[in-house]
Amino acid sequence: MVNLTIDDKQVTAPKTATIYEAAKMNGVNIPILCHDKKLKPFGACRMCLVEVEQMKGRQIPACTTPVTEGMIIRTSTPDIVKARKMVLELLLLNHPLDCPVCDKAGDCDLQNLTYEYKVDTNRFVDEKFHHEIDYNNPLIERDMNRCVLCGKCARICDEIVSFGALTFIDRGIETKIGCEFEDGLNCEFCGSCISVCPVGSLLARPFKFKARFWSLTKQKSVCGYCGTGCNLTLGVKDNKVLTTLYDENQGFHKGQLCVRGRFGYQFINSDKRLTSPLVRRNGRLIEASWEEALEVVAARLKGGNSVAALGSSRLTNEELTLFKKLMLENVGSSNFDHSAGYAHSALTSGFARSFGTTASPASILDIQKTDLLFVIKTDSYETHPVIGFEINMAVKNRGIKLNIISDKRGKLSKLPGANTFVHKPGSEVSVLNAIAKSILDDKLAVGSVDSVQGYAELAEALKAYTPEAVSALCGLTAEDIKKIAREYASADKALILFPIGQGYVSHNQEMSCAVANLSILTGKLGKEGCGVLCMSEKNNSQGAVDMGFFPRADGMNAQQILDACKNGSVKTLFVAGENPIVSYPDKSKVTTALEAVEFLIVSELFMTETAAMADVVLPACSFAEKDGTFTSTDRRVQYVSPSIRKNSNCKTDFEIFSALISKLGGQTPVSSSLLFSEISSNTDGYAGMTHVSLRKESAFASVNVKPKLIVPKASAAVSSEPGKLAMVTGSALYHSGTLSQFGEGPMHVCPEAYVEMSRKDAANLKIHDKDIVTVSSPTGSLKLNVKVTARIPEGLVFVPYHFSAAPVNAIWDGAPVTMVSLTK
Amino acid sequence: MNPITPIINGLAITLKHLFMKPVTLQYPDERPKVAARFRGLHALNVSHNKAKCVACYLCPTVCPAKCITVEAGEDANHDKFASKYEIDMLRCIFCGYCVEACPVDAIRMTGEFELANYHREDFIYNKERLLEKK
Ligand code: SF4
Ligand code: SF4
Ligand code: SF4
Ligand code: SF4
Ligand code: SF4
Ligand code: FES
Numbered sequence: 024m025v026n027l028t029i030d031d032k033q034v035t036a037p038k039t040a041t042i043y044e045a046a047k048m049n050g051v052n053i054p055i056l057c058h059d060k061k062l063k064p065f066g067a068c069r070m071c072l073v074e075v076e077q078m079k080g081r082q083i084p085a086c087t088t089p090v091t092e093g094m095i096i097r098t099s100t101p102d103i104v105k106a107r108k109m110v111l112e113l114l115l116l117n118h119p120l121d122c123p124v125c126d127k128a129g130d131c132d133l134q135n136l137t138y139e140y141k142v143d144t145n146r147f148v149d150e151k152f153h154h155e156i157d158y159n160n161p162l163i164e165r166d167m168n169r170c171v172l173c174g175k176c177a178r179i180c181d182e183i184v185s186f187g188a189l190t191f192i193d194r195g196i197e198t199k200i201g202c203e204f205e206d207g208l209n210c211e212f213c214g215s216c217i218s219v220c221p222v223g224s225l226l227a228r229p230f231k232f233k234a235r236f237w238s239l240t241k242q243k244s245v246c247g248y249c250g251t252g253c254n255l256t257l258g259v260k261d262n263k264v265l266t267t268l269y270d271e272n273q274g275f276h277k278g279q280l281c282v283r284g285r286f287g288y289q290f291i292n293s294d295k296r297l298t299s300p301l302v303r304r305n306g307r308l309i310e311a312s313w314e315e316a317l318e319v320v321a322a323r324l325k326g327g328n329s330v331a332a333l334g335s336s337r338l339t340n341e342e343l344t345l346f347k348k349l350m351l352e353n354v355g356s357s358n359f360d361h362s363a364g365y366a367h368s369a370l371t372s373g374f375a376r377s378f379g380t381t382a383s384p385a386s387i388l389d390i391q392k393t394d395l396l397f398v399i400k401t402d403s404y405e406t407h408p409v410i411g412f413e414i415n416m417a418v419k420n421r422g423i424k425l426n427i428i429s430d431k432r433g434k435l436s437k438l439p440g441a442n443t444f445v446h447k448p449g450s451e452v453s454v455l456n457a458i459a460k461s462i463l464d465d466k467l468a469v470g471s472v473d474s475v476q477g478y479a480e481l482a483e484a485l486k487a488y489t490p491e492a493v494s495a496l497c498g499l500t501a502e503d504i505k506k507i508a509r510e511y512a513s514a515d516k517a518l519i520l521f522p523i524g525q526g527y528v529s530h531n532q533e534m535s536c537a538v539a540n541l542s543i544l545t546g547k548l549g550k551e552g553c554g555v556l557c558m559s560e561k562n563n564s565q566g567a568v569d570m571g572f573f574p575r576a577d578g579m580n581a582q583q584i585l586d587a588c589k590n591g592s593v594k595t596l597f598v599a600g601e602n603p604i605v606s607y608p609d610k611s612k613v614t615t616a617l618e619a620v621e622f623l624i625v626s627e628l629f630m631t632e633t634a635a636m637a638d639v640v641l642p643a644c645s646f647a648e649k650d651g652t653f654t655s656t657d658r659r660v661q662y663v664s665p666s667i668r669k670n671s672n673c674k675t676d677f678e679i680f681s682a683l684i685s686k687l688g689g690q691t692p693v694s695s696s697l698l699f700s701e702i703s704s705n706t707d708g709y710a711g712m713t714h715v716s717l718r719k720e721s722a723f724a725s726v727n728v729k730p731k732l733i734v735p736k737a738s739a740a741v742s743s744e745p746g747k748l749a750m751v752t753g754s755a756l757y758h759s760g761t762l763s764q765f766g767e768g769p770m771h772v773c774p775e776a777y778v779e780m781s782r783k784d785a786a787n788l789k790i791h792d793k794d795i796v797t798v799s800s801p802t803g804s805l806k807l808n809v810k811v812t813a814r815i816p817e818g819l820v821f822v823p824y825h826f827s828a829a830p831v832n833a834i835w836d837g838a839p840v841t842m843v844s845l846t847k
Numbered sequence: 848m849n850p851i852t853p854i855i856n857g858l859a860i861t862l863k864h865l866f867m868k869p870v871t872l873q874y875p876d877e878r879p880k881v882a883a884r885f886r887g888l889h890a891l892n893v894s895h896n897k898a899k900c901v902a903c904y905l906c907p908t909v910c911p912a913k914c915i916t917v918e919a920g921e922d923a924n925h926d927k928f929a930s931k932y933e934i935d936m937l938r939c940i941f942c943g944y945c946v947e948a949c950p951v952d953a954i955r956m957t958g959e960f961e962l963a964n965y966h967r968e969d970f971i972y973n974k975e976r977l978l979e980k981k
Contacts, residue, residue: 123903123950124927158925232919232927235904 027094042085042096043071053098054107054139056132056221057173058086061277062182063420067174069110070136073098082106104140111142116149117196119168127223129236133171154199159207161771162228162286163217167199170224176200176216183279185415185438186210200224211756212772213408214285218269218278229286229768230266234258241268242666245653246284247337247646248759250559251276251387251409252655253284257647257666264291264647264667275387281408283759286768290645291667293765295629297642298672308640313674313682320639321686323595323622324354331358331584331593334572335600336367336564337762338676339651339663341695343563343570344702345680346599353687357578358593361567362560363607364581365837366525369557370568373535377543379729380707381568384542385518385554386657386723390417393552395424395514397507399451399521399538400530401433401443401814405756406522407558407656411435414520424514426507428454428499430751431821432814444507445816448749449840450497451529452737455537457493458508460485462544465505467512469546477732481540484734496740512545516552524560525606525760526753526824529738529839537735549728559656561760562646566654569706569724582837585613588620595622599676600643602761604632605827608837609802626679629765632827642673649675651695652717658708658724662717738839747842748784748820750800752831755823764827776829778807778845779821785811788845798822800834800843820845881958886941888959889934889972890979892952898978899953902929906945906954914938915945932974936962955979 024035029042029051036045041064046053057068066087073085076095082103085096097103114133122128157165177189177200188210192201202208217225239258246253254274258266267285271278290296300316301308324330332350334343350359361367370381378384390396390413404411411434417423418438425441428451436443446454462468463482472478490501490508511517519538523530538555547553559565567573574580579587585603587593589612596617603613617623617636625637634640646653648669654660669675674682681691692698696714703709708724716722741749757763757773764770778798780790790796792811797804798820807822807829815821820843822831835841872879881887892899902919914937920930945954957979964970 123905124901128903156925164925232902232921235908237908238904 025090025092025094027090027092027096029096030098036090038090040090042073042075042088042090042094045090046085046096046098051098053085054136055086056136056171057175059175059179059219060271061279062175062178062219065174065178067172070107072103072106074100074103107136108140108142111137111140112145112147114171115142115145116147117152118171119151121169121223125169125223126226126231127169127236131223132221157207160209160212162212162282162768163208163214164226164228164231165200165208166224166226167201169222170200171222172198172200173221174200175219175221176225179215179219180210182419183412183416184211184213184215185419185434186213189216212282212286212768213280214282215279218280227266227286229289229771230258233265234260239265239268243273244647244666245562245661245663246280247562248283248287248763249407250561250564250656251407252562252653252659252661253280253409254661255280255284257288259667262667264288276409276412279409279412282757282772283763283766283769284409286771287763287766289767290628290762290765291647293629295765296670296673297627297630297634297640298670299642301637301640303638308635308637313672316639316641317679317682317686320624320641321683323624324597324683324687326595327355328358329592329594330354330356330597331579331587331595332356332597332599333581333584333601333603334359334361334567336361336559336561336567337600337646337760338563338567339649339653339695340563340566340570340660340702341651341698342676342680343567343572344698345677345684345692347570347572349680349684349687349689353684353689357575358584358587359572359578360574360581360584361572361601362564362581363525363603364583365528365531366523366560367564367568367573368532369523369530369535370559370565371573373532374539374557376532376733377536377539377731379731380726382565382658382708382724382726383555383557383656384548384726384728385556386659387413387556388657389518389552389554389556390414390520391421393417393423393516393518395426395510395517397511397517397519398425398427398435399429399455399519399534400527401427401429401431401435402527402753403520403522403558404434406524406560406754408756410520410558414438424510426510428507431816431819436814444499444503446497446499447740448751448819449529449738449741450493452533452537452735453488453493453740454497454499454504455534455541456485456488456735456737457490457497457504458511459537459540459544460488461490461505461508462512462541464489465509465512467508468544472544472546475543475730475732477734481732481734488737511541511547516550517545517547518553519555520558521555522558522560522754523564524754528608528837533735533737536733539730540732540735543730543732548730556657562655563653565656565658566652569654569658569709570702581607585616588616591619593620595624596620597624598633598637599626602631602633602827604636605761605830605832606824608832608835610830610832611802612836613832626676631761641679642670643679644669644673644675648673649677650714651677652699652714654724658726659721660709660712660717660724661721662714664718741840741842743818744842747844748780749818750798750820750822750835750841750843751839752822752824752835755825758823758825761825761827764825776807776823776826776831777810779810779812779815780845781815781817781819782811782813783817784820785809790845790847794847796845796847798834798843798845800841802836803833805829805831805834881960885958885960886943886956888936888957888962889945889977890955890957891932891974891977892955893979898929898932898974899951900929900932901927901951901953902932903950905948905950909944909948911942911944912938912940929974932977934972934977936970936972937967
């Protein structure tokens with residue numbers, strides 16, 4: 024700490040602070056335009072000028088100058104005010120003064136400062152800028168005439184997003200922010216640049232002219248897409264969510280969002296939302312009253328074990344618990360599951376065996392505290408973009424080492440110093456086993472490891488996985504494998520990350536055990552910056568696991584439920600929020616099962632493919648219309664309150680399940696907060712949490728690890744077939760599950776499925792970018808657009824899974840790797 | 848005082864008024880002369896055959912009676928215009944703040960004061976009705 028004087032006040036500040044930070048900490052506000060606490064100091068605008076006595080009264084920028092002992096600082100002498108006025112005058116000289124038609128007005132730093140400093144005349148005259156406005160993309164408008172050249176957009180895009188779409192181009196008065204070759208913006212559309220722009224140069228087009236900043240009610244919420252659990256501020260007017268707003272103090276991510284979180288909110292107020300219960304009569308779905316619909320449903324639920332349920336991991340913890348109660352206590356069936364029955368297996372059966380718990384022994388915060396990040400699949404960026412930002416910052420700002428094993432390269436591979444080891448698809452477990460073997464062989468394991476349960480069996484089983492043997496089938500060299508093992512084991516702290524989800528079949532219980540083994544063998548567990556983070560797919564995937572919404576020993580899993588629908592042993596199926604026809608593997612199997620089942624109940628926001636087949640459809644509510652808790656991938660439990668009033672004819676799933684419980688003669692919970700008290704008293708790690716405490720601040724559910732070494736079984740290598748390519752599926756950056764199809768933002772930039780392939784294969788098959796090809800597998804064929812990219816290795820194609828219009832499950836039966844042929 | 852005097856005085860005043868110009872306006876046969884700064888019905892100013900209003904939302908923000916509804920639209924040139932502009936004359940208190948707030952001189956108040964109508968909905972003046980008539 025250093026002592027200094029700010030405006031005649033004796034204060035202290037940390038040695039690393041800048042004058043700006045020291046002042047802020049002590050309640051003195053210095054105006055800024057180009058500074059952002061998330062970015063490195065830059066010093067471009069000179070708004071933050073202060074006087075330091077030791078520097079002979081010279082005016083220096085507060086945002087870039089570090090404090091020193093005994094500094095005497097004055098932040099608002101008449102000279103400084105004059106200087107700041109001058110800065111503003113010069114900025115306004117070329118500025119178009121578009122405030123009446125500028126969406127930034129009301130939230131504009133330049134406007135606010137101009138008002139505060141009463142700059143109502145200008146001593147200078149000059150021409151205004153005449154830059155062309157960039158309307159080339161549907162999400163971000165770039166009007167460089169309003170730019171004050173603070174550089175924040177370019178810096179955030181580089182330092183945090185690591186895309187580098189924007190930079191200063193030209194010199195002197197001509198300087199502007201531009202994209203490569205002065206072209207239109209074409210990037211990943213995370214909107215980070217919009218959030219930091221102090222003026223109206225960068226604006227969100229979906230919100231353009233919709234409302235004024237001051238007329239919006241700001242509602243805090245939690246993103247409803249992926250498991251990262253980012254916090255959101257929704258801008259609400261007239262009971263409609265019109266936009267997302269930036270709050271730099273929100274969440275671990277300091278307000279950063281990805282394209283889905285920022286631009287994918289339109290599903291909430293979509294015209295396509297269901298607004299009335301529908302009951303099938305004479306083959307057609309007809310509007311009905313709630314009473315009627317629930318009566319029919321309740322009658323059908325009285326079937327004991329012939330009733331099964333598929334839930335969605337987008338429901339709240341309270342809803343999932345109630346759904347489970349309904350099934351177990353009132354219906355009398357233990358057949359319930361979510362996420363196709365396998366997407367959670369890394370937790371529910373992998374970590375359950377290896378760590379004795381169904382949660383990850385690491386948090387997102389560990390990313391910045393580790394020395395080495397070991398990422399499995401470059402897709403980690405696409406599945407959880409804001410965790411991706413954390414990785415970017417760790418690597419770029421802290422010099423944390425990054426090793427990746429993946430079946431394709433990706434955005435993470437481009438980070439400085441990142442090593443991407445591209446292996447053959449489907450060989451993850453073998454590679455991880457070979458790394459474990461190499462750790463044992465090179466004596467890199469911690470000394471006490473032989474006392475861990477299962478050590479002998481593992482050591483024995485790993486004999487088959489020498490790096491040499493595995494290298495033959497996985498495509499990495501033995502030296503690569505040894506190097507990964509060496510670096511992982513010798514790092515002081517190391518963290519492993521891997522995504523799970525419906526598109527990542529191979530990220531199953533075997534792989535999570537193989538990953539857990541590495542951390543147990545090297546003792547990288549239970550310490551800050553160490554452990555394994557299994558990145559769960561949807562906003563409440565971890566919660567669904569914590570609530571135990573997966574089959575116990577006596578219940579059927581999702582795949583068995585579908586089989587049982589087909590063979591008639593399940594007669595009633597209740598699907599809440601899932602769209603298995605699009606998101607589960609093997610479309611024809613799912614369709615046959617749903618056709619075969621006698622009675623299908625679907626509670627949904629939209630008329631999905633699955634809802635269209637139902638006998639009863641119940642209109643449910645989105646995350647913005649209900650209260651409850653979501654548990655993020657690192658077990659941060661967050662409370663959401665309704666941001667808008669729901670349509671009076673929709674019910675939350677909580678209300679639907681409650682109503683059904685009472686119809687079946689059961690005891691319904693009084694409120695979701697009371698139910699949550701019950702949850703917190705009997706869920707591991709949730710003790711002490713209440714809605715009231717979570718409303719104030721989210722809390723981590725503690726994870727108690729009992730390590731055990733498990734022998735992971737590697738699946739047989741996929742043999743390549745001449746003329747065929749290996750297809751893998753997974754997530755596209757712009758989408759999450761099938762919900763994002765109803766978010767306009769994601770659909771603007773990624774409207775349809777595609778097949779991504781390597782240049783080499785494209786050349787061999789004489790296929791070009793944007794061609795339409797037929798992709799055929801043993802289970803079917805699909806017409807898809809081609810994307811030729813450099814990141815895909817030869818022999819591989821990638822098809823994302825989110826799309827109803829071209830569902831990958833028409834050609835994918837749930838195998839980790841499918842051999843397909845491409846024809847024009 | 849002589850009790851007759853006040854009566855005489857009163858009659859004198861009455862008599863005087865008989866020869867003065869009458870104050871009562873024979874409305875509607877006679878029309879009042881409206882002052883230049885009278886605050887009557889609003890009009891949206893037109894320039895280049897378009898309403899000048901750029902839908903900045905300042906008038907609905909400043910309006911104390913909250914009777915102005917503006918919705919902005921984006922035209923083919925990406926410019927902002929009022930796709931909806933509505934004033935509820937039943938709630939308007941004719942304070943003129945909207946005129947004062949407008950940064951582009953798009954709205955003014957005319958001398959029009961005859962706003963009576965038969966139906967409540969007829970008091971909602973939409974953009975079409977508010978556009979100045981030339
Ligand atoms: S950027 Fe700010 S000052 Fe400039 S026109 Fe927009 S609101 Fe006005
Ligand atoms: S949207 Fe994101 S990726 Fe695109 S320019 Fe802005 S910060 Fe960069
Ligand atoms: S566009 Fe905005 S953020 Fe970027 S330099 Fe200009 S003013 Fe700053
Ligand atoms: S989709 Fe995931 S990463 Fe993106 S904003 Fe939402 S929670 Fe964050
Ligand atoms: S203040 Fe003027 S420009 Fe703005 S909305 Fe009202 S009439 Fe239109
Ligand atoms: S805020 Fe310090 S120079 Fe811009």
